[in-house]
Amino acid sequence: MTVTIGRRELLVALGGAAAWPLAAQAQQAAMPVIGFLSLSRDVYRLRAFRQGLKDAGFIEGENVAIEYRWADDQIDRLPALATELARRQVAVIATIGGVSPAFAAKAATTTIPIVFLAGEDPVKLGLVASLARPGGNLTGINVFSIELAAKRLELLRELVPGATRIAVLVDPANAAGTESTLKGVEAAVGGMGLQIQILNASTIREIDAAFATPVSERPEALIVGPSALFIDRRAQLAQLAAHHSVPVIHVDRLYPEVGGLMSYGASLTDGYRHVGVYTGRILKGAKPADLPVVQRGNAYEKCPSNGHFFRRVQWM
Numbered sequence: 001m002t003v004t005i006g007r008r009e010l011l012v013a014l015g016g017a018a019a020w021p022l023a024a025q026a027q028q029a030a031m032p033v034i035g036f037l038s039l040s041r042d043v044y045r046l047r048a049f050r051q052g053l054k055d056a057g058f059i060e061g062e063n064v065a066i067e068y069r070w071a072d073d074q075i076d077r078l079p080a081l082a083t084e085l086a087r088r089q090v091a092v093i094a095t096i097g098g099v100s101p102a103f104a105a106k107a108a109t110t111t112i113p114i115v116f117l118a119g120e121d122p123v124k125l126g127l128v129a130s131l132a133r134p135g136g137n138l139t140g141i142n143v144f145s146i147e148l149a150a151k152r153l154e155l156l157r158e159l160v161p162g163a164t165r166i167a168v169l170v171d172p173a174n175a176a177g178t179e180s181t182l183k184g185v186e187a188a189v190g191g192m193g194l195q196i197q198i199l200n201a202s203t204i205r206e207i208d209a210a211f212a213t214p215v216s217e218r219p220e221a222l223i224v225g226p227s228a229l230f231i232d233r234r235a236q237l238a239q240l241a242a243h244h245s246v247p248v249i250h251v252d253r254l255y256p257e258v259g260g261l262m263s264y265g266a267s268l269t270d271g272y273r274h275v276g277v278y279t280g281r282i283l284k285g286a287k288p289a290d291l292p293v294v295q296r297g298n299a300y301e302k303c304p305s306n307g308h309f310f311r312r313v314q315w316m
Contacts (some may be wrong), residue, residue, distance in 0.1 A: 032092075032283050033065045035085035035112075037105055039078065039097025040228040041070050045272040049094065052276020058283060071101070073229045075173050078104035086112060092282045094275050095140075097228045099176055102127055106138060113288045115278045116140035117271045119226055119251075120180055122293055131293040139288040141274045143266035143296045149184025152223050152249045152264050157192075159262065160221045160247050167197040167219035169210055171227035181225040207233055211240040222248045224255070234258050266296050 036049075050060060058064040067090060069081035082104040085093055092113040095101035102116035106127065114137055116127065122142055128134035131142070157163065168185055170178040182198065189196060197219055199210040207230075213219075222241065224230055230237060231254060238259035241248040250256070251265040274294055282288065 031063060031065050033067055033088070033090045034279060034283075035088065035090035035093040035105075036066050036068045037071075037078070037082055037085060037093055037095045037101045038069070039071050039075065039101055040073050040232050042096065042228075042231065045096070045269055048269045048272035049096070049276040049279075052273035052278075053280050054276075055273070056277050056280020056284070058280045064283065071097075073173075073232060075100050079107065082108035092279055094279045096272065096275065098174055098226070099125055099127065100174070102138065102140070110137060112137060113282045114138045114140075115275050115282065115288070117268070117275050118142050119144075119266075120176055125176065128293060131295065133289065134291065134293055135289050137288050139278065139291040139293055141271045141278070141294045141296060143268060143271045148251075148265055149181050149223070149225075150188035152251075153185055153188045155262065155264055156221045156223060156247065156249045159249075163220035163247075164193065165195045165197065165219045166221045166223065167199050167210075168223045168225060169199045169201060169207075169230075170225040171202050171229055172200050173202045173229070174225075174227050177226040181223075185223065202229065204233060204236070207236060208240070211244050211246070218244065219246065222246050224248055224250045226251050234260065271296055 034053075053060070053064065060066050067085060067088060069085060071077040071081060078101055082093070082101070085105070086109040090112060092115060093105045093109070095105050095114060095116045099116070099118050099120060099122075102114065102118065105114045105116075116122070116138060117140055118125070118127065120142075122128050122140065123130055127140075128136065128138055153166070156166065168182065170181055172178055185196060201207045201210050224237060231252065234250075234255045235258045237248070237250075238255060241261065242259065248261050250260050250263040252268055253263050253265075254268075256263050274296065278291060278294075281291065
């Protein structure tokens, strides 16, 4: 059977086909764009952020686009990356990896909404005016992580009751986290009669060097502070601790999942998901100043001596 198409019908058909790419481009142009600023490439937690977006009704590539900027554990790169996103005029900026990305984004724009994830009190840090009424263009999630340094010391003493030399591994590049961790440990030590040794590491080599101490000077237990670098190198830390037979407590459950001994801290994965939810709410029209800072206090302990033990502690 032969189908004959007239000249007029052919022109109409061709005109419609030519319009298809234009319609697709218009739809893509109308799609809101999220700026995602992270200190490290934490792909594991990125899934939680996307899940939060999905919970709020947004799916990457379908009704929202995401511009990613990774600092690769180099804090000095954050200001330029934040400025790029601000110039791109994204609809909202989500910051991950401590408070440094949040401060970089805050310095880059006073108009674009910013959603942060902070392990420290954002009011004391100056990110927001108050938890209930953040004001300005920032809001986010505050997970209780750094404030738990005293509790980690207590759990470590229960695990190694005879320990007198305890080291604290911190990342000087994370200045706020280091200061809060050391203050918490110093306040908790009190009259315990413990010798506290501070170990600094901001690079992979410095992590190795922190464990390469003579046996006579080696700490009997170790607290690992918050750091995007430490999260990225969690397998290295677990292997070093096992090799040197040093009991270690960490701030996040990701460490025990790769062989670390024990962790106590808020669920950062849950925090990432809430950042996604808040980002979605802002895309729907909510104002950062009207969204209270959410505080999360679901703490976790894990000491898998038999490879199975896990206990969740609800302490809020």
